[in-house]
Amino acid sequence: MQIALTKKLATAIGIKPPPINEVANPLFTWTANWTKVWDNRRTEDMLVLVNHxxxxxxAIYQVKRNSLKNVAEMMRVAISNTLLAMNLNPELVAEYMHLSGEVEFVQNSSRQAAAWVTKAGTECAFYVGNEYNGIAKMFSDTVGVAANRLIVNYSGANKEGFYPYQAMINALxxxxxxxxxxxxxxxxxxxxxxxIYKAVRKIILPANIKFAQLHKVLQSAFHWRNCHLYDFTVFEKEKGKLVARIVPFEEDLEYDEEAILMDGLTLSEFLTQDRNIIYTYDMGDEWKHEIQLVNVIDEWDKESPYLLEASGQTPPEDVGGVPGFIDFREVMLNTNHPRFKATKEWARYWTVELSEWKKRPKVISI
Incomplete structure (x- = not known):
């Protein structure tokens, strides 16, 4: 595997790499840069690699200068982890890493590759900014996952756009x-x-999905905007006994000492045929989503999370819980209602019925 370093990254590592081997297989060739996520930081804090x-x-965040002494191994691990984080077959990933061989640093000489890695760095910085408050410590070598679901090579007269993750999957x-x-x-x-009705979603997803990712899947499937607090509560079906309350933030533990922090916990550890889970979103409006396990698929061979079926429109945010939604919906159904115009303006693009596009089976983007 050859990794072409930008001048900035080569200087930071303290090496003068040889020229790139132009005849090497581009599938085993990456360009890497060391870039800055936060404008108010003095130094770079994220490594970004793009496959040729x-x-x-x-992408790897946070990477301080003193971490660069192990950068070759860090990059190899990050490539493997990012592929695995997209649910690719572990055997396929292991074979690619084996065929790639050891890391060989070379000098980047391609303006095009430099432009690719700069653009990817910007996309990953936006992701980190949305996911992280910039204060607490954080390390992740799978930051690039979201960027791989954004179309590339599609601008101006160029209509040959593609999604990087699909291109990588096909090539591997x-x-x-x-x-x-x-x-x-x-x-x-x-x-x-x-x-007055039930909003229902049937979804296929990895059994070992983490609760933080499950939250994003549910937000997307029900068209919420991720503006409020949430938690998961696990119950035994027959007795209704509380098994666990799973919360996202350490601050949540101050209000419930028996709650469990979700960091690293997976769905398969808690959901069985004998249990169900309540996902509560917005502690004011109390939107309670009951999660039931319908089927266990031992060897799923397709992309996921995947929406199989959808019915029932979701309420708009901040409508006032179920009672507020019922009143809101009655107004929206009556164009002669004195509050219709103001309510319609407040609801913006919300529609009474779920659109055909939202009902359509599709991969859920998170």
């Missing part, structure tokens, strides 16, 4: 002869009871 064949992005499958996906998955039935 597929424009697949790998063709090279190794191994299937792209192979993992244990759960089929879930998620129900939001709104009294």
């Amino acid at each position: 064949a597929t424009r697949f992005t790998v 499958s063709e090279m190794t002869g191994k299937q792209a996906y192979k993992y244990r998955a759960f089929e879930l039935l998620v129900t939001l009871d709104l009294d």
Whole structure:
């Protein structure tokens, strides 16, 4: 594997790499840069790599200068972890890493590759800014996952756009002869009871999905805007006994000492056929989504999270819980209602019925 370093990164590492081997397989060639996420920071804090064949992005945050002494191994691990984080077949990932060989640093000489890695760095910086408050300590070598779901090579007269993760999957499958996906998955039935009807989503996702990711899946599937607090509560079905309350932030533990911090916890550790989970979003409006395990798929061979079915429109944010939503919906159904115009302006693009596009089966982007 050859990794072409920008001048800034080569200087930071303290090496003068040889010229790039132009005839090497571009699937085993990456360009890497060391960039800054926060404008108010004095030094760079994120490594970004872009694959030459597929424009697949790998990013590592936070990386301080004293961490660069182990940068070669850090990069290899990050490439593997990012591929695995996208649920790719572990056998396929292991084969790619084996065929790649040891890291060889070379000098970047491509303006195009430099532009790719700069653009990828900007996209990853936006992701970090949305996910992280910039104060607490954080390390992640899978920051690039979100960037790989953004279309590239599509601007101006160029209409040959593609998604980096799909290009990488196709290239690795063709090279190794191994299937792209192979993992244990759960089929879930998620129900939001709104009294007058139920908003229902049937979803397939990895069994080992972390609760933080599950939160994002549910936000996307129910078209929430991630503006409020949330938690997960696990119950035994027959007795209704509380098994665990799972919370996202350490501050939540101050109000419930028996709660469990979700950091690192996976769905498969808590959800069984004998249990259900309540996902509560917005502690004021109290939107309670019941999560039931419908089916366990031992070897799922497709991309996920995947929306199988959707019915029932979700309320708009801050409508006042179920009672407020019922009143709001009655107004929206009556164009002659004295509050219709003001309510319509407040609701903006909200519609009474779920659109056909939102009902359509699709990969859920998180």
